[in-house]
Amino acid sequence: MATEIEPADKATAVDDGNVALLHDSGHAQLAPDSADHAAKSPRPAPGSVGQGSEGSCEQSGSPRQDSRSPLSQANHEQVVFCHDAPTGLRAIIAIYSTALGPALGGTRFYPYASHEEAIADALNLSRAMTYKNALAGLDFGGGKAVIIGDPARIKSEALLRAYGRFVQALSGRYITACDIGTYSSDMDIVARECSYVTGRTEPHGGAGDSSVLTAFGVFQGMRAAAGHVWGSTSLRGRRVGIEGVGKVGRKLADLLAEDGAEVVICDVSEAAVESVRARHPGVEVAAGTAELLAAGLDVFSPCALGGAVDDDVAATLSAAIICGGANNQLAHAGVEKILADRDILYAPDYVVNAGGVIQVADERAGFSFERAKARAEQIFATTTRIFEIAAAESVPSSAAADRLAEQRMADVGRLRGIWLGG
Numbered sequence: 001m002a003t004e005i006e007p008a009d010k011a012t013a014v015d016d017g018n019v020a021l022l023h024d025s026g027h028a029q030l031a032p033d034s035a036d037h038a039a040k041s042p043r044p045a046p047g048s049v050g051q052g053s054e055g056s057c058e059q060s061g062s063p064r065q066d067s068r069s070p071l072s073q074a075n076h077e078q079v080v081f082c083h084d085a086p087t088g089l090r091a092i093i094a095i096y097s098t099a100l101g102p103a104l105g106g107t108r109f110y111p112y113a114s115h116e117e118a119i120a121d122a123l124n125l126s127r128a129m130t131y132k133n134a135l136a137g138l139d140f141g142g143g144k145a146v147i148i149g150d151p152a153r154i155k156s157e158a159l160l161r162a163y164g165r166f167v168q169a170l171s172g173r174y175i176t177a178c179d180i181g182t183y184s185s186d187m188d189i190v191a192r193e194c195s196y197v198t199g200r201t202e203p204h205g206g207a208g209d210s211s212v213l214t215a216f217g218v219f220q221g222m223r224a225a226a227g228h229v230w231g232s233t234s235l236r237g238r239r240v241g242i243e244g245v246g247k248v249g250r251k252l253a254d255l256l257a258e259d260g261a262e263v264v265i266c267d268v269s270e271a272a273v274e275s276v277r278a279r280h281p282g283v284e285v286a287a288g289t290a291e292l293l294a295a296g297l298d299v300f301s302p303c304a305l306g307g308a309v310d311d312d313v314a315a316t317l318s319a320a321i322i323c324g325g326a327n328n329q330l331a332h333a334g335v336e337k338i339l340a341d342r343d344i345l346y347a348p349d350y351v352v353n354a355g356g357v358i359q360v361a362d363e364r365a366g367f368s369f370e371r372a373k374a375r376a377e378q379i380f381a382t383t384t385r386i387f388e389i390a391a392a393e394s395v396p397s398s399a400a401a402d403r404l405a406e407q408r409m410a411d412v413g414r415l416r417g418i419w420l421g422g
Helices: 115-135 157-169 184-190 211-230 247-259 270-279 289-293 311-316 335-341 355-365 369-377 379-393 397-417
Strands: 002-005 012-014 019-022 078-084 089-097 107-110 141-148 239-243 262-266 299-302
Touching: 078 115, 078 157, 089 115, 089 157, 107 115, 115 141, 115 355, 115 397, 141 157, 157 184, 211 247, 211 299, 211 355, 211 369, 211 379, 239 247, 239 289, 247 262, 247 270, 262 270, 262 289, 311 335, 335 397, 355 369, 369 379, 379 397
Parallel strands: 002 019, 019 078, 107 141, 239 262, 239 299
Antiparallel strands: 002 012, 078 089, 089 141
């Protein structure tokens, strides 16, 4: 049963599978049948549900779901459309699975070109967060939210607080945090209306910059890949190309330089490149991605935009390992098979870049950097196990990672069926 949240004098319920529509012209109330939503069983292996970005909101009624709609292909527990006209809020909250616990995932604020792109992004990202959180050993399911619009133009205190009230209406089924277009300071504002927020600023009990542990986790995954390919977890003397040296890429370069790797970087920002060069004068700089890929790499580390590894890159790459911090590094399904056929080891991005979500998840227990770092260090063991499963079963590493995540969701999620009484 899905529920539509509308102004108090218009509250209605619509039976439309797993889609909830939220519309608010000033205030809203949650219909009784949606105040609590039972945890669902783990999902099957993820498949493509569409390309693109964020989601949209409908003012009333049920969105059409034809065979071309991303929603028609989705296998999510709940998809919520939120609208607050006075503030301009249009948002989508997608909950893929709560088998392991409340759905945890950030809020992306982006000017999507269409509602379809927005919906597809919310669905894809929430599915990926489910598998990322499972493989990170967290007691959280996966979800994601998107707010449609240019944050430079429409982001305001009122909009963020309105969004917080919609998150609060889900009664803890979804816990939000930062993503593209949102920051810890924004989460502090959302938290003024909502109890289910993490990734906050340090003065408000948050952990601060999550790129530290994200880069650390990528480094652990890279060490595991090196051990699998070369028999040694050290990157000393290995030539590592980093595409994108923003917050994560820059910190990864620090770790690699400290380990004795030969680092080659590229970035569209000269300032970002110079920041790395100022700390590590020996780092080489490539003019662009094509030059980076032609630089005789042992490891290619995408740390910028998604889709870095397409058919052409997979067919021509000379590196033995792909391991980076970017999300959705493979351009489409099927690229992983090209890589496997060429004996190029791909460290699944949603495994190795989980340090950030590990950090924000730790805030829920009162943040301890040492505790969060110890958990992020386990990315090494998880990545190693994935490579072992892939080799034993002759499947791509991404397929092995999915199987490991699904097994944990099945084993642990089943425990929800044990009655506790009361």
